[in-house]
Amino acid sequence: MSTRALSTTATGRTSRRGRAARWPYILPAAIFLAVLSAYPLVQLVRMSVSAVSSRTLRDPWEFTGLDNLMRGIESGDTGAALLRTLIFVTIVFTVGMIGGLAAALALRGRRGSSGFLLALMVFVWALPPVVNGSVWKFLLGDAGLFNELARTVGLTDTAIPFLYDQHLSLISVALVNSWAVVPFNALVFRAALMGIPPEVIEAAKLDGASAWQEIVHILVPSVRATAVVLSVLTVVYAFRSFDFIYVMTYGGPGTSTVTLPFLAYLQAFVRYDFGLGAATSIVAGALVIVLAIAYARNVRKEEAA
Amino acid sequence: MEHTPRTSRLRFLALLPASALLLAGCATDQGESDSTTLTVWHYFSEDTQVGVMTAYEEMFEASHPDVDVENVFVPYDQYTSKLIAGVGSATGPDVVVFNGGEASTLALAGTLAPMTEYWDSFADAGQFPDGVVHRIDGEVYMAQGYVNLLGLWYNQDILTEIGVEVPTTVDELTAAMEAAKQAGYEGITLSGLSQGQGEWQAYPWLSASGFTWDNLDEAGLTAGYELVKSWVDAGYLSGESATWDQTVPFQRFAAGGVAFAENGNWQQGTAASTAEFEYGVAALPIGDGGQVYLGGEAEGIGAFSENPDLAWEYLSETFYSAEGQLASLEGSGTIPSRLDVAEDEGVTGNPLLAGFAESVARNGANYPPANALPESVSDLQLLGGQMWSSVISGQLSPADAAAQLIEGVQPFLR
Numbered sequence: 001m002s003t004r005a006l007s008t009t010a011t012g013r014t015s016r017r018g019r020a021a022r023w024p025y026i027l028p029a030a031i032f033l034a035v036l037s038a039y040p041l042v043q044l045v046r047m048s049v050s051a052v053s054s055r056t057l058r059d060p061w062e063f064t065g066l067d068n069l070m071r072g073i074e075s076g077d078t079g080a081a082l083l084r085t086l087i088f089v090t091i092v093f094t095v096g097m098i099g100g101l102a103a104a105l106a107l108r109g110r111r112g113s114s115g116f117l118l119a120l121m122v123f124v125w126a127l128p129p130v131v132n133g134s135v136w137k138f139l140l141g142d143a144g145l146f147n148e149l150a151r152t153v154g155l156t157d158t159a160i161p162f163l164y165d166q167h168l169s170l171i172s173v174a175l176v177n178s179w180a181v182v183p184f185n186a187l188v189f190r191a192a193l194m195g196i197p198p199e200v201i202e203a204a205k206l207d208g209a210s211a212w213q214e215i216v217h218i219l220v221p222s223v224r225a226t227a228v229v230l231s232v233l234t235v236v237y238a239f240r241s242f243d244f245i246y247v248m249t250y251g252g253p254g255t256s257t258v259t260l261p262f263l264a265y266l267q268a269f270v271r272y273d274f275g276l277g278a279a280t281s282i283v284a285g286a287l288v289i290v291l292a293i294a295y296a297r298n299v300r301k302e303e304a305a
Numbered sequence: 306m307e308h309t310p311r312t313s314r315l316r317f318l319a320l321l322p323a324s325a326l327l328l329a330g331c332a333t334d335q336g337e338s339d340s341t342t343l344t345v346w347h348y349f350s351e352d353t354q355v356g357v358m359t360a361y362e363e364m365f366e367a368s369h370p371d372v373d374v375e376n377v378f379v380p381y382d383q384y385t386s387k388l389i390a391g392v393g394s395a396t397g398p399d400v401v402v403f404n405g406g407e408a409s410t411l412a413l414a415g416t417l418a419p420m421t422e423y424w425d426s427f428a429d430a431g432q433f434p435d436g437v438v439h440r441i442d443g444e445v446y447m448a449q450g451y452v453n454l455l456g457l458w459y460n461q462d463i464l465t466e467i468g469v470e471v472p473t474t475v476d477e478l479t480a481a482m483e484a485a486k487q488a489g490y491e492g493i494t495l496s497g498l499s500q501g502q503g504e505w506q507a508y509p510w511l512s513a514s515g516f517t518w519d520n521l522d523e524a525g526l527t528a529g530y531e532l533v534k535s536w537v538d539a540g541y542l543s544g545e546s547a548t549w550d551q552t553v554p555f556q557r558f559a560a561g562g563v564a565f566a567e568n569g570n571w572q573q574g575t576a577a578s579t580a581e582f583e584y585g586v587a588a589l590p591i592g593d594g595g596q597v598y599l600g601g602e603a604e605g606i607g608a609f610s611e612n613p614d615l616a617w618e619y620l621s622e623t624f625y626s627a628e629g630q631l632a633s634l635e636g637s638g639t640i641p642s643r644l645d646v647a648e649d650e651g652v653t654g655n656p657l658l659a660g661f662a663e664s665v666a667r668n669g670a671n672y673p674p675a676n677a678l679p680e681s682v683s684d685l686q687l688l689g690g691q692m693w694s695s696v697i698s699g700q701l702s703p704a705d706a707a708a709q710l711i712e713g714v715q716p717f718l719r
Contacts, residue, residue, distance in 0.1 A: 053680060054389060054410055054413055054414035054680070055413040055414065055680055057389065057392065057414065057415075058392060058393075058415055137548075141545065142543060142545050159545075161544055161545070161698075163545070163548050164544045164545050164546075164547045164548050164697075164698050165544075165698065165699075166695075166698055166699060166700035169698075248548075249548055250498060250499060250500060250548070251499055251691075252497075252498065252499035252547055252548060252691070252694045252698070253497070253499065253544075253547035253548065253694045253695065253697065253698030253700055254499055254547070254691055254692070254694045254695030254696075254698055254700035254701060255499065255691055255695065255700070256698070256700055266687065269385070269386050270500065270683055270687055271683050271684050271687060272385075272389075272410060272414070272680075272683055273684075
């Protein structure tokens, strides 16, 4: 046997031993995931193809195939909620990404005020959505701060119907949701910006680059990889958003802010049609899974690079 | 003496039986001295209602010194989900206090124990009208200790200032709101939330226009929706009401500056503690054809109660007893469901309750509607609330909302 062959065999054995040694460490997490993620997901899929209501929840579930999905589509509820969800996601994505990058650029220095603002952003990010949503509901009310300001500057005599106009309500809730995601995006963008070597920026300054050119030609391209990952996370976050809608509008007025996750909630936990709610959740989940795959591919590509 | 690992081990082993005996003795003592806990789930957050629950707890503990009543607050929105989730693990409270309109949902989900035997042998069962006893498939599952309903609250100071009488017709109400608006006041507050609370508040106006659940008159429904839309367009009612539950509009009324509020008898405590003006309650001006749901919380025994007999004793001595109903009347202004207690001077001599009592007699309607399929009550309530909210916010025209409701509600009715 050659030395090379011996070495390869030894390496292979070590590698196998190493892999075997990993299992005890991986196993708890794997069991945890299987119990808390995989099992409920399997049940959700089963429920989505079965007739399950509060009356039949305890009985064996009758298989009905795609009946639940078709009921949702034929009623028009799923299509309308999907459209609202796409509008909602577009707003949260656009404002969340641009706002996050802008905040990160503004806070990239090490001034004292930056530290204070960062702490404030972490506070906003960490606030429970229920608290956040309740405060914003108050601020956007007829007698709230924003309407008082609008009246003071002469923008309106009465009140801007932030939360009870059929179009404005969806935009308002999406903007509040964006406001809650900006701090997280800003913190991630800032970490990426802090990783840019100072010499690069100094060189650009020596070459006479303006602040705007510095941002457009050096800073933004440098955080491109981070932006791609963050954009997927932001879209997934927006897609599964539920709590702000629950607190601020309860899907109303009418059905103006009923997005896919909220529709699934109404179907499953207000109407107790668990099969229908599960089918709607599957539609929303499928869209998120597509994005999750895109995210995973991107991470792998970045790691390979 | 030398302490070796071996002697330590022997000592430890020798101590084991003694420790076990000691622990067993403690456990026996503990078991003998332990009181039985009776868990009561409710969703009350108003001080007056919580006060009644505490009064019931004290009443029952006084007559049952070995029982510890534990009142547990569960938020309304999570209540049903928690109960249904408990079915899988065969757990739940001993006593369930929940919206009577959803009794069928709870019973069909297996969260309630039938209490027909208890009810049939209850000496005072005859004091309860049929409308407050919830039967599903012939079994009694819940009964109401009181009735809640809507009335027209009015700000007497504003009415005096604008020189109008308490309205008795929709036209008079509209004229009064116009006068209030001209004087710089808001006309009316009500709930337009896109769920059951909105549906509950919509029904009196819709039924006054000719629509009822057993007479799906589209023209009448359209007229009812047009009425409330005209109030919004004229500025009598804020469009913001499309996002209000029943608490917010009453707080707004109690703060002053609003002539009327469509709200319930359970708000008496809030009115007394908040309103700094003279106020009163009249029957909703919806004529003889209009209907007002007779709602209120119903009480039943949890399906997995380990002490159903004790749970029944609690119910019969608190919610269903004359003494208990009077305590609730005094504590939070509820209208007793027992016929004998309804004749009490606390009811007949209370001017605020007179308006509600008039509504019960003239416009009282079953809640949920008698022709609603038990498993579809929630669907009906949600659809009704969504259409009401859509009209108030302008998402749908009255005619479109009426057409959608008529079409959508068909599968939910017998």
